[in-house]
Amino acid sequence: MRKIVSVLRKLLPNFSRLRSLRTKLILSFMVLSLIPLILLAILSYYTYLEILQQNVRNYTETVINRVERNLQIYLSDLGRILDLRNDYYILQFLKLSLIDDIEGNQKYTYRLWENLNNIKKYKTDLREVAITNLKGVKIGCYGVSQVDLTQNELFQILANRTPQDDAIAFYGPHEDWLGGKVFSVGCAIYGDYDNFLGIMSIDVELDLLARICRDIRLGKSGYVTIVDQNGQIIFHPQEDLVGKSVGLLLGNPVGESWRSGYYTHGNRVIMGKPLTPANWSIVGISDRAELVSEMTKVARISFALIGGSIITVVLVVLLLAGYLTKPLKELQSSMRAAAEDLNTFVAVRTDDEIGQLGRTFNQMLTQIRQLMRQSVQEQKKLRQIEMRALQEQIKPHFIYNTLEVIIGLLETDQNEDVIKMVEALGAFFRISLSQGEELIRIKEEVEHVRNYLYIQRFRHGDKYDYRIEVDEGITQYKTLKLLLQPLVENAIYHGVRSSARNDGLIMIRGYAVEGTICFEVIDNGPGIPKDQVAAINDCLQGGKPLNQGKGGFGLRNVHERIVLAFGKGYGLWLSSEPGKGTKVVLRLPLIKGESIAESSHDRV
Amino acid sequence: MKLRRIPKRVCLFLSIIALSFLLSNSARMDLPVRTRPIIISIVPKSLDNPMYVEVKEAAELAARQQNVVLEWVGPFKVDVDTQIRIIEGLIRRKVDGIAVCCSDEDRLNEVIDKAVAAGIKVATFGSDAPQSNRLFYCGTDNYKAGVECGRAMVKIVNERGWTDRQLNTVILTGGLNAHNLKERIRGFKEATAGRINLNYQAVLTCNEDTTTAAKNVEAYLKKHPETDAFFFAGGWAFLGPPEAMPIYNQWCRNGGIAVSMDTFYPVLQAAQRGFAQALVGQDYRKMGEFVVNYLVCAIKELPLPSTYLDTGLELADQENFGKLLQTKKPWDIK
Numbered sequence: 029m030r031k032i033v034s035v036l037r038k039l040l041p042n043f044s045r046l047r048s049l050r051t052k053l054i055l056s057f058m059v060l061s062l063i064p065l066i067l068l069a070i071l072s073y074y075t076y077l078e079i080l081q082q083n084v085r086n087y088t089e090t091v092i093n094r095v096e097r098n099l100q101i102y103l104s105d106l107g108r109i110l111d112l113r114n115d116y117y118i119l120q121f122l123k124l125s126l127i128d129d130i131e132g133n134q135k136y137t138y139r140l141w142e143n144l145n146n147i148k149k150y151k152t153d154l155r156e157v158a159i160t161n162l163k164g165v166k167i168g169c170y171g172v173s174q175v176d177l178t179q180n181e182l183f184q185i186l187a188n189r190t191p192q193d194d195a196i197a198f199y200g201p202h203e204d205w206l207g208g209k210v211f212s213v214g215c216a217i218y219g220d221y222d223n224f225l226g227i228m229s230i231d232v233e234l235d236l237l238a239r240i241c242r243d244i245r246l247g248k249s250g251y252v253t254i255v256d257q258n259g260q261i262i263f264h265p266q267e268d269l270v271g272k273s274v275g276l277l278l279g280n281p282v283g284e285s286w287r288s289g290y291y292t293h294g295n296r297v298i299m300g301k302p303l304t305p306a307n308w309s310i311v312g313i314s315d316r317a318e319l320v321s322e323m324t325k326v327a328r329i330s331f332a333l334i335g336g337s338i339i340t341v342v343l344v345v346l347l348l349a350g351y352l353t354k355p356l357k358e359l360q361s362s363m364r365a366a367a368e369d370l371n372t373f374v375a376v377r378t379d380d381e382i383g384q385l386g387r388t389f390n391q392m393l394t395q396i397r398q399l400m401r402q403s404v405q406e407q408k409k410l411r412q413i414e415m416r417a418l419q420e421q422i423k424p425h426f427i428y429n430t431l432e433v434i435i436g437l438l439e440t441d442q443n444e445d446v447i448k449m450v451e452a453l454g455a456f457f458r459i460s461l462s463q464g465e466e467l468i469r470i471k472e473e474v475e476h477v478r479n480y481l482y483i484q485r486f487r488h489g490d491k492y493d494y495r496i497e498v499d500e501g502i503t504q505y506k507t508l509k510l511l512l513q514p515l516v517e518n519a520i521y522h523g524v525r526s527s528a529r530n531d532g533l534i535m536i537r538g539y540a541v542e543g544t545i546c547f548e549v550i551d552n553g554p555g556i557p558k559d560q561v562a563a564i565n566d567c568l569q570g571g572k573p574l575n576q577g578k579g580g581f582g583l584r585n586v587h588e589r590i591v592l593a594f595g596k597g598y599g600l601w602l603s604s605e606p607g608k609g610t611k612v613v614l615r616l617p618l619i620k621g622e623s624i625a626e627s628s629h630d631r632v
Numbered sequence: 633m634k635l636r637r638i639p640k641r642v643c644l645f646l647s648i649i650a651l652s653f654l655l656s657n658s659a660r661m662d663l664p665v666r667t668r669p670i671i672i673s674i675v676p677k678s679l680d681n682p683m684y685v686e687v688k689e690a691a692e693l694a695a696r697q698q699n700v701v702l703e704w705v706g707p708f709k710v711d712v713d714t715q716i717r718i719i720e721g722l723i724r725r726k727v728d729g730i731a732v733c734c735s736d737e738d739r740l741n742e743v744i745d746k747a748v749a750a751g752i753k754v755a756t757f758g759s760d761a762p763q764s765n766r767l768f769y770c771g772t773d774n775y776k777a778g779v780e781c782g783r784a785m786v787k788i789v790n791e792r793g794w795t796d797r798q799l800n801t802v803i804l805t806g807g808l809n810a811h812n813l814k815e816r817i818r819g820f821k822e823a824t825a826g827r828i829n830l831n832y833q834a835v836l837t838c839n840e841d842t843t844t845a846a847k848n849v850e851a852y853l854k855k856h857p858e859t860d861a862f863f864f865a866g867g868w869a870f871l872g873p874p875e876a877m878p879i880y881n882q883w884c885r886n887g888g889i890a891v892s893m894d895t896f897y898p899v900l901q902a903a904q905r906g907f908a909q910a911l912v913g914q915d916y917r918k919m920g921e922f923v924v925n926y927l928v929c930a931i932k933e934l935p936l937p938s939t940y941l942d943t944g945l946e947l948a949d950q951e952n953f954g955k956l957l958q959t960k961k962p963w964d965i966k
Contacts, residue, residue, distance in 0.1 A: 130692045134685055141679045145708040170718060171679055171705035174671055206721040 050353040057345040062338060069334045076326055085290055088246055088299045088312040095252055095310050096301055098240050102153075103213070103305055106230055107196055109147055109157070110215040113228035117143065118159055122217060122225045125161050137167060145169045153239070155210050156231035159217070162224070170206070186216040186227045198306045201234050201262045201270075209234040209270075211262065211306075234270070237263035250297075250314035253277065255287075257307040277313060286311060355382040359389065370397050410592045413585050433487050449486060452479040462509050466593075467619065470538065470545065471503035477512040477536065484520055492524035492532025499539045506619040507545070508593055512536065514582035515549040515600070515612050523553025523610055540618065544598070547614040555606040564602050583612070590616065670700040672729040672927050673722045674920075677759065677810070678710045681840055682871055683896065683916065684733075687757070690920030698928045703727070710807060710840045712736040719743045723750045729927035731770070733758035735840075736809040740764065753930040757923045758914075759812035767930050770923045770941040772914040774812040777893060777945055778819020781863060784910030784949065785820070785891045789828040789861075792889070799860035799889070801830040804849060806840035806866050816865045816893060830861065838868055845869035846877050853879045860889060867894030867911070870902035880907065895946050897960040904953040911953075913946030 112118070117139045124133040144157045148169045158168030160183055164175045177183050182199040189197075200211030214229035241252045241263055254263040255274045264270055269277075278286055278293055285291070287309040290299045297314040355378055362374040370393055374386040430453055437446045459476035462468050468476075474496060481494045494516075516534060524532025535550040556564070568587045587599045594617050604610035674691055676684045688704050695702035705722070707714035712735045720743060722730055730752055734740045737760065744764040747754045753767055760769040789795060803820075805813045817835075824830050836852060838845035845868035853859060864870075870892065874881065884890065884906045892899065895913025903911055922941055929936060948956050 128696070130689060130696070134689055137688075138680075138682070138685070141708060145679075169708060170714075171703065173673070173703040173705050174701045176668075204721075205725055206717050207724060 048353075049356060050349045053349040053352060054345050057348065058341060061341045061345070065334060065337055065341070069330050073323075073327060073330055077323055080322060080326075084247070084297065084314060085299070088250075088290070088297070088314060091244055091246060091252060092299060092301045092310050092312050095241055095244065096303055099237075099303055099310075100305075102236065102240075103196070105151065106213050106232070109151075109230060110196060110213070110228055112143075112147070113159070113215055113217045115143070118217065118228070119219070119225070121159065121167060122161050123219075125165050125167075126163065126225070137172065140167050141169070141171070153233050153236040154230055155204060155206070155208050155233050156229075158229050158231075159226060160229065161226040173205070182212045182214045182229055183227055186214055187224060189216055191216070191218050191222040191224075196305060198308075201256070204231050234262065238265075241265075246312050246314045247318045248315075249318055250312065253311050253313060254303075255309045255311055262308065274311070277311075292316060355386070359386055362386075363389065366393055370400065406592050410589060413589050413592075429487055430483055445486070449483065452482045455479045456483065460510060466508060467506040468509040469503065470498065470505050470507050473507050473509060473512055474498050474503065474536070474538065476510070477516050480513050481516060481534065484517075488520070488525060491530050492520070492534060494534040494536070496536045498537070502538055502540050502545050504620075505545060507616055508589055511586050511590070511614060511616075512547060512549065514586050515547075515614065518582055518612070519549050519551035519553070519610065522556075523551030525553075527553045543618060545616045545618060547616070548611055549614070550609060550611045552609040555608055555610055556602070556604040557606055558604075561602055561604045568599060568602070586614070590614070670698075670729070670928065670931055671703060671725075671727040672700055672731065672924060672931075673703040673705055673727045674731045674733075674757070674923065675715060675718055675722070676704070676706040676733045677715070677735040677806075677840060679704075679706050679708045681710075681868075682842075683867070683894065686916035687920035687923075690917040691924045692920075694921045694924035698924060700728075700924070700928055702924065706733075710735050712739050712809075716740065716743045719747060723747050723752060726750070727752060728931045729753040729755070731755045731757050731923045731927060732761070732766075733771075734761040734811055735759065735807060737761040737763065737811040738809065753927055755923055755927055755930070757919050759810050761811060768926060768936055768939040768941060770926060771919045771943050772812070772945065773942045774815035775819040776942075777912050777914065778816035778821075778865075779823040780819075780912045780945055780947055781816065781891045781893060781910070782820040782823020784912065784947070785824055785830075785861065785863065785889065786827045788889050788891070788909045792887075794860075795828055797860075798829045798831045800833050800856070800858055801861040801863065802834045802836060802852060802856075802859055803832065803863045804836045804838060804845060804865060804869060806868065807837055808835070810840075813865045817863075820863050820865075820891075833859065840866060840868055842868045842871040846872050846880075850877055850879045853883050857883065859883070862888065862890040862892075864890065864892035864908070867892050867896060867899035870899045870907055871896070872898075874902055874905055874907065877907075881905075895948050895956060895960075897957065897962050900948065900953055900957045900960060903948070903950075904957065909950060911948040913948060913956075915943040915946065918943040 117136050121133060121136040121140055124136065140159065144159075144167070147157045148154045156168050156170065158166050160166040160175055160177075160180070162177075164177045164180075166173050166175045175183070177187075181202075182197055185197045185199065194215065196213050196215055198211065198213055201209055202212070204210045208231075210231040210233055212229050212231050214227045216227055217225045219225045237254050241254065242265060244252050246252070251265045252263075253261055253265075253274075256262050259274045261269050261272050261274055261277070264277075274286070278296070278298065286293075286298055287300045287302055290297075292298065295316045297316050299312040301310045302308070303310055359374055359382065362372055365372040366389075372393070374389050376383050376386040376390070430449070434446055434449050434453075437443075437449065456476060456479040459468065459472050459479075462472075478496055481496075485492065485494065516536070519534045524534060531552075533552050535548070537546075537548040537550070539546055564583060567584060583600065583602065590599045598615050598617060600612055600614040602610065602612050672695065674688070676687070678684075691704070692702050705718050707718070715732070715735060716739065719730060719732065719740075723743075723746060730747055732740060732744060732754065734756055740761050741764040744754050744756075744761055744766050748765045748767075754765075756764075756766045756769045756771075758771045759774075760766075760771070762769070789797075789799065803817055805817060807813060821832075833856065834852065836848045838848055845866075849862070849869050869877070869880075880888075890908040891910045891912075892903070892908045893912050893914070895911045899908075899911060902908065922943060926936055926941065946956075
């Protein structure tokens with residue numbers, strides 16, 4: 029199971045690395061650059077496809093229009109030639125041939141041969157220009173021959189028209205009697221009384237369509253084809269398809285929709301346009317695969333460009349991210365080093381934010397080092413003060429005197445008092461030491477000062493009284509130990525004992541106010557002159573120290589310990605009124621936590 | 633001057649054939665029933681040559697008489713390729729009879745044989761293709777015509793007393809490959825050889841085109857005024873207006889000798905103006921008439937008198953130019 033987990037860990041990406049700034053920068057840059065790039069490529073592809081399709085359509089339309097225009101011009105030329113059908117010689121020939129006047133018609137015969145051959149010579153695509161009469165006698169460029177009118181479609185079309193319908197008729201493609209592939213156009217010839225005399229016809233080589241359309245290409249493999257009214261191909265670049273059904277090209281059933289408009293059928297793009305006078309259709313057929321191939325080429329180029337761009341972007345992003353994050357990495361490594369050695373300095377190489385951060389970090393390190401030095405000094409000082417406070421509290425003569433009192437009590441067999449004294453003294457020392465803990469519960473601090481007062485009052489012979497009023501709610505908070513005892517000692521020796529009165533009272537109050545804990549040590553002794561109170565307070569606030577012998581060492585020791593431990597917002601303040609007494613106010617922060625004394629006691 | 637007529641034996645034979653045809657037509661029940669009339673196609677060397685006017689007219693009249701359909705199809709200008717294509721077209725159309733005036737016998741042999749193989753009765757007229765399988769030839773004996781031209785030349789030269797004089801002579805022909813023209817030149821040369829001293833300087837061709845003929849003659853004489861005699865294998869040069877040939881006109885006035893084939897109205901007119909001293913004519917009407925009638929005979933499986941039907945010659949010189957002109961019909965086709 030462990031093996032599986034370790035393998036999975038190896039296989040899965042290291043997500044912690046993904047959270048690095050470098051990775052984020054890389055991802056951000058890539059997202060910012062690649063998404064627009066890909067969107068642009070997709071948009072460009074479809075825009076190009078649309079433009080290409082439109083261009084193909086326009087080009088096909090242009091080509092077909094050009095073919096149609098060329099054919100129309102050619103057909104209009106043929107129309108002008110056919111206007112010669114009312115020529116005098118033609119009419120005379122028709123009339124004389126109808127009455128079978130052989131001798132009389134010789135002149136017109138030779139004249140017409142010459143004229144018709146001149147017309148044929150004028151337009152090289154013409155294969156035959158001929159006049160056919162009602163008897164089937166046809167005079168043309170190759171002489172006079174006989175035509176079976178029942179088999180002559182063009183003649184039948186024109187013979188069935190009225191003189192008012194003077195439009196050109198089309199027939200074919202078909203094979204002429206000389207074996208050439210032609211299509212025929214013709215017009216009816218009418219006599220003086222609108223009587224039908226015959227027709228004038230022109231046979232045009234089918235190669236004409238090839239000459240017009242052969243070289244026209246729609247793309248590489250697209251082409252133009254011409255289809256007659258019956259759906260038979262009359263021109264196709266592949267000659268073997270001529271004469272076949274257009275269904276071969278467009279698929280069966282072919283319908284009629286291909287004759288006009290633009291649409292796609294299978295792989296073919298088809299555009300048809302009717303050639304009105306002939307009832308033919310010009311059809312442009314392009315290979316869709318060619319378009320797709322063109323687009324594939326474009327897509328390949330696009331993908332190559334995108335791929336190249338992505339690689340370039342990735343490389344640039346990697347380099348840029350590396351360039352940007354290198355100072356950060358250096359900073360990070362410097363910070364890691366600083367965690368172990370505060371004497372480390374960050375090498376600042378840039379003036380940007382990272383450089384500023386390095387400088388700030390260096391400043392911070394300097395400050396930390398200063399603070400550390402300061403802290404060490406303060407701790408050292410605090411320990412010294414504590415030691416001094418402890419020395420002050422446990423003065424030898426206090427111990428001797430207390431022990432003498434106990435001896436005196438033993439001598440007078442006041443055993444119960446002895447027991448109380450010893451218990452009080454023991455508790456006093458235990459709390460004083462507190463197993464080296466700096467912080468003790470307020471309850472213990474109060475108990476400590478209570479023991480102290482009990483001992484001192486017993487020693488001093490009930491010359492004064494004391495009262496302790498501490499709110500039960502604050503007793504579980506913590507305080508620096510041995511804060512109250514020096515204040516109480518001052519209240520005893522400089523307050524109630526220095527008074528001649530025997531009604532001295534020391535009042536100790538403890539309460540919480542505005543998120544702090546306040547202790548008041550009040551005595552009703554002789555008080556202190558105002559200037560001395562000001563000097564003491566000034567000394568407590570960091571002013572000049574008091575002169576030696578003027579006392580106040582205990583107050584300053586307590587104040588300095590509080591300030592060192594909790595900051596300048598805390599400490600003590602003295603107020604006094606001569607003749608009425610002195611009050612010392614001690615302000616501490618609210619500190620929650622387990623008592624050291626209790627915990628040590630529990631361990632015992 | 634003597635005018636040769638059709639031999640009496642030929643006339644008699646033709647009459648017998650015609651009569652037997654008329655009498656036997658209804659009785660020949662073994663022939664397949666036709667759904668369309670007999671079609672005979674005549675293929676001249678070209679359409680634009682007026683010399684064929686009389687052939688065409690006579691053929692059409694004969695066709696009407698025979699109650700057959702006559703077609704007159706050919707290239708507008710002499711063009712053997714087109715002539716071959718036309719004959720192939722006629723084979724495809726399965727006409728009943730074809731009469732070809734061959735512009736190039738060697739090249740036409742194959743298509744003539746193809747038509748014959750297709751069951752079409754094929755004859756030649758005017759210009760033969762003797763190596764082909766054609767049924768018969770109907771027209772002028774061109775060798776004889778050449779000989780007559782040669783004899784006329786000998787007579788003129790002798791009359792001028794130039795028998796021993798070497799005469800710079802030029803021949804104008806239509807094309808070098810036409811059998812009829814080759815035969816005429818051969819006959820002319822054989823008839824003059826050893827009798828007079830003709831020094832042949834050039835053989836000019838004109839593709840049987842009247843304008844080209846006149847132009848080439850003018851050009852040659854301008855360059856070679858020392859020319860003494862001309863033999864025209866056909867009368868093409870004289871079918872145009874005489875004013876179009878001023879150098880030749882001057883050359884004739886200066887004593888140039890010219891003998892030409894054909895006795896058409898315009899050729900006779902030109903000869904009367906001094907453009908030629910002797911002419912040898914062909915009977916084009918008979919050519920047209922015979923070719924149709926004999927082809928009909930062939931189609932109807934009737935016997936033919938010969939495979940070579942000579943239509944005779946017409947000799948003319950300065951003595952009878954005027955008289956002949958009165959018998960000819962002036963052309964009004966151009």
